[in-house]
Amino acid sequence: MFYQMYYRIIWLCILSNIFLASLVSGTPIVLKKTPQKRPVWGFYAHQQINRLAVFTLPTDMMPFFKKYITYLSDNAVNPDKRRYAVVGEAPRHFIDLDAYSDTTTATLPRFYKEATDRYGADTLALHGIVPWQIQLTKYQLTEAFKERNVRRILRVAADLGHYIADANVPLHTTHNYNGQLTNQQGIHGFWESRLPELFSIDYDFLTGQAEYLYSPQKAAWRAVFKANAALDSVLRFERQLTDEVGETQKFGFEERNGVTTKVYSAGFSRRYHEHLKGQVERQMRASVKMVGDFWYTCWVDAGQPDLKALVKYQLTDDEQKEEVEEKKNWLKRLFSAREEN
């Protein structure tokens, strides 16, 4: 029954393009173990991160990005939407650092080519490739800027924001991505959807200006290791609090889109959030700043093309039609993938 409820909410959310609120519930998606079926960042946080990153940009870039801020925010969740439609999409969102006995550069090469030489592409895909994906997408955005291809710039910038945000989530860096190995199922959506939805209104998102990254590759790995270092408290505090309050107080029910949904109770969420001492805020801020840094770095590396000239560009009818068709296709695949499960 929870499966049906979950799917129903997903369809409602995707179709109306609002928060993927169902992820905050302790629904059975948590029991699924293959990488393709991992839960995803909440829509809300992804959209916020891409939107806020625009305000970190220098004046040469800001008008262009501001004009398309709705596009960048709405399309921040494309990579999650297309995970069933595009081969190879699923592993781009995470990396199980604990799948490797040693994560130094010697055993976990920071460049994809060396990593594939060592492990093979299949093994890497199995454990996730987010830091390498960030490097690849960074390259693609630089190319799009060089081509002055507005549509491509926007599409790739939105994607890059997504992968960067994912890399900053502690539970995107472990095999125990939803607490399924420690009897904490649901913690993924709890941390990255429920908490930002409840508390991010009070977060301080003034991160300062975007800065040039001399080594985007190192920046991507730094983010992943930093997120991973926060994992211990993510899991530990949830366990402690659960022991303290018991299962009945841990969960409650809320009405979402006309469906009664099981959620982490407001009280439990507040206490957990307090225990984390600003961790979700720190990770969201880090994402915002990092997205700005990467967009800026790509633009600089492309030779600082004049974005004022591009600001007037309007997507052609054909381009707009293509965008709509593409999304319909992802949705179709998502439906059939769900039915196959």
Ligand SMILES: [Zn+2]
């Ligand atoms: Zn994702």
